[in-house]
Amino acid sequence: MLLSRRLPLKLSPMPIASVNPATGETFASFPPLSARELEEKLHFAEDAFRVHRKTSFARRAECLNRAAQILEAESDRFGAIMTAEMGKTFVSAVAEAKKCATGCRYYAEHGASQLADEVIATNAARSFIRYQPLGAILAIMPWNFPFWQVFRFAAPALMAGNVALLKHASNVPQCALAIEDILTRAGFHSGVFQTLLIESGAVGELLGDRRIAAATLTGSESAGQAVASRAGHHIKKTVLELGGSDPFIVLPSTNLKAAVLAAVNARTINNGQSCIAAKRFIVAHSVYDEFEMEFVQAMAALVVGDPMRPDTQVGPLATARIRSELDDQVSRARKDGAKLRTGGTCIPGPGNYYRPTVLADVPRSSPIFYEEFFGPVAMLFRARDAAEALEVANDSPFGLGASVWTNDPGEIAFFVDGIEAGQVFINCPVASDPRLPFGGIKRSGYGRELSAAGIREFVNMKTVWCQ
Numbered sequence: 192m193l194l195s196r197r198l199p200l201k202l203s204p205m206p207i208a209s210v211n212p213a214t215g216e217t218f219a220s221f222p223p224l225s226a227r228e229l230e231e232k233l234h235f236a237e238d239a240f241r242v243h244r245k246t247s248f249a250r251r252a253e254c255l256n257r258a259a260q261i262l263e264a265e266s267d268r269f270g271a272i273m274t275a276e277m278g279k280t281f282v283s284a285v286a287e288a289k290k291c292a293t294g295c296r297y298y299a300e301h302g303a304s305q306l307a308d309e310v311i312a313t314n315a316a317r318s319f320i321r322y323q324p325l326g327a328i329l330a331i332m333p334w335n336f337p338f339w340q341v342f343r344f345a346a347p348a349l350m351a352g353n354v355a356l357l358k359h360a361s362n363v364p365q366c367a368l369a370i371e372d373i374l375t376r377a378g379f380h381s382g383v384f385q386t387l388l389i390e391s392g393a394v395g396e397l398l399g400d401r402r403i404a405a406a407t408l409t410g411s412e413s414a415g416q417a418v419a420s421r422a423g424h425h426i427k428k429t430v431l432e433l434g435g436s437d438p439f440i441v442l443p444s445t446n447l448k449a450a451v452l453a454a455v456n457a458r459t460i461n462n463g464q465s466c467i468a469a470k471r472f473i474v475a476h477s478v479y480d481e482f483e484m485e486f487v488q489a490m491a492a493l494v495v496g497d498p499m500r501p502d503t504q505v506g507p508l509a510t511a512r513i514r515s516e517l518d519d520q521v522s523r524a525r526k527d528g529a530k531l532r533t534g535g536t537c538i539p540g541p542g543n544y545y546r547p548t549v550l551a552d553v554p555r556s557s558p559i560f561y562e563e564f565f566g567p568v569a570m571l572f573r574a575r576d577a578a579e580a581l582e583v584a585n586d587s588p589f590g591l592g593a594s595v596w597t598n599d600p601g602e603i604a605f606f607v608d609g610i611e612a613g614q615v616f617i618n619c620p621v622a623s624d625p626r627l628p629f630g631g632i633k634r635s636g637y638g639r640e641l642s643a644a645g646i647r648e649f650v651n652m653k654t655v656w657c658q
Contacts (some may be wrong), residue, residue, distance in 0.1 A: 200409040207361045207388050212278030212507040212611050213498055213542045221364050223390050232385050233402045236327040236354050239382030244324050244352040246380070248303035251350050255299040258346075258377035259292035262338075265638055266292075269369060276363045276544070277334045281622045291342035297625035298646065302350035303642040306650065317550070317657040322650040324352030325428070326404030331394060331418060333426040333463045334360035334509055335410050340409050341370050343623065345376045345384060348648035349374070355384045356403070362510065378379050395421050405429065405649050410468075412634055430638030432466065433632055435591030436536075436563045437621055438584035439469035440606065442577060443477050443616065445596040451485045454569075457594065457620035459493060459547060462506050463567035466515075466635075467621040470564055472571050473580045479573045483551065490547040490569065507543040508566050514543040517566040520559060523549050524605060525569075527557035532571070561588055577602050585611045591631035592621035613639075 208220040224232070262269065270284035279287070309320040328348050332340045348355050359367035367386040374384040385609060389397070398406060398421045405428040408418045415431045422429045439457060441450050457469035474482045498506030508514045514537060521535050534548030548568040553560050564570070574580035577597075584593060592614045595606045607615055611632040614621060623629045623641060630639040639645055 205427060207364050207390070208301070209276050209365055210362060211275055212509050212511070215511070215541055215543075218275070219365060221388050223393070223441045224388055229387065229389060229393070232387060233327070233354070233380075233400060235382040236356055236385060237402050239380055240324075240326050240354045242380050243349075243383045244351055246352070248350070251300065251352070252299035254374075254378040255295040255302075255346055255350060258373055259295040259299070260377060261373050262288050262292040262295070267631060269366075271339055272365050272369055273363075274498050274506075276366055277509045278498055279335075280503050280506050282501060283461065284651070287336060287339050291338050294339070294342050294625045294641075297344045298346040298350040301643075302347065302646055305646050306351060313328075313656070315656050315658055317655075318495070319655050321653045321655055322351070322647060323653055325649050327354050327356055327402055328649050329347055329356050329358065329394075329397060329403050329406040331358045331406065331408040331410060331414070332360065334363045334366075335461055335466075337363040337366035338370065339623075341367075343625070343629070343640050343645070345370070345374065346643075348649055349379065349383060351646055351650050353649055354382065354403075356547055357384070357386045357546060357652035358389060358397075359386065361391070398422050398427065399425050403427065406648075407638075407640075408432070411634050428649065430630075430640065432591075432640065433634060433636040433640075434563045434589055435466040435468075435590045435631065435635050436587050437592045437594065437612070438471045438473050438562075438585060438587070438610075439620075440574075440580050440593070440595045440597075441472070441474040441478065441482055442580070442595075442597040442599065442602055444598040444602070446598075447478055447482060449618075450596045451482060451489060453594075453596075453620050454482075454486055455489045455493070458490070458569045459505050459567050460620075462498075462508060463547075464509060464565050467623070469594055469620060470568075470570065471584070471587070472569055473574050473583050474571065475577070476573055476575055476582065477554060483549075483571055486569075486571070487532045487549050490549050490567075491566075495544055495546065495651045496539065505547060505567055509543070510543055512541050513565065514545050516546055517564065517568060520562060520564060521548060521550065521568060524553050524559040527552040527554055527559060529557070529559070529570075533543060534568070555586070563589065578606060581606060581609050585609070588634040589631065590633035591635040592616065594620050 266288040269288040273284035306322040371386040407430040409432040530551040532549040534546035538544035551571040628639040628644040
């Protein structure tokens with residue numbers, strides 16, 4: 192699995208800087224907060240929580256709705272920041288800003304009811320559950336969806352009455368500052384949401400601070416282990432969304448052309464840098480050859496280039512290191528016997544561009560079989576039948592999502608029940624939706640974001656018994 196895409200707590204600190212992945216140009220840099228400045232922000236958060244927790248749900252919803260308006264009205268500006276800092280296509284970056292608006296509106300509308308007192312029938316005169324905020328939540332967020340990953344945490348956390356401290360990835364500092372500005376302009380009390388421009392090495396000590404009530408991380412396995420261990424030492428709640436190597440299973444009863452089109456999009460979303468992107472394509476024997484031919488042709492035909500151009504389908508990878516690691520994985524897979532169907536090379540010239548790649552028949556004896564490719568590289572596997580497809584799909588250390596393509600009711604029931612993952616999508620790619628819980632099992636992490644489950648992760652579920 193690639194470790195560089197998210198906060199590498201055990202690696203050397205990255206400079207806090209904006210480096211354009213399309214050109215390699217560093218166009219902004221930021222000094223990390225001093226110890227005194229960080230202390231001031233922690234104190235500010237503590238004071239802000241005392242005020243924010245007493246605000247009404249109606250007031251919080253009003254602020255979230257204003258944030259949604261800002262996100263939509265200025266989506267082009269925010270999209271340009273995302274594209275410049277991490278290389279996603281401008282079209283997808285604008286869509287990401289608008290999706291954040293949808294998430295804000297969802298919790299503005301539903302948060303109060305999701306956290307309303309829950310009456311429980313007992314032999315008491317009155318018994319109920321009250322949901323109350325915990326305090327300052329530390330969010331350690333990745334660069335790949337630099338707005339959406341933050342808002343899908345921040346919207347429910349703030350609606351619940353918590354305050355938030357954001358340690359964003361070091362290569363997207365302007366995204367981090369823009370998000371703080373949005374929420375401040377939306378009317379949240381000063382200190383309710385603060386960006387911490389700090390190096391990764393400061394996170395461990397920060398987790399031990401008494402003013403941090405809990406933490407959430409989207410990142411690598413190593414980052415998750417470090418954060419969970421440190422937070423556990425201080426007995427603090429964590430939610431972890433880690434890696435994924437999602438299977439995309441194709442069976443004979445599906446519409447093959449629709450499956451191929453979806454497969455290409457599912458593998459190359461966000462330039463292939465998504466934890467829920469389909470990465471392992473497991474295809475039934477009877478349709479494998481046709482699927483492989485059409486899939487390889489479609490991957491080879493993708494337009495790779497300037498992410499600001501509207502016709503670009505795949506932009507650069509976020510950093511030169513990520514491209515180097517991806518190329519190394521492809522090389523190791525080929526040495527272990529995998530067959531290269533297309534791509535497999537860096538694109539010469541400026542920028543972190545990599546050709547969309549398809550590998551077939553990666554042997555299970557190869558460590559690559561169990562790794563996550565974080566870039567536009569797909570692995571193809573042939574399965575005799577549904578049973579073998581399920582066995583291959585579950586033979587993974589990850590369990591984030593899965594996409595299954597079949598119109599057979601029996602097969603649908605078989606895979607819904609049998610897939611080892613936090614989410615299973617039938618005849619469509621895996622996606623996040625504010626209305627549904629999002630998260631994984633196994634080494635993909637624990638806890639849930641989004642929906643009622645997400646807003647209840649960072650609250651005290653207080654039992655009340657009145658005799």
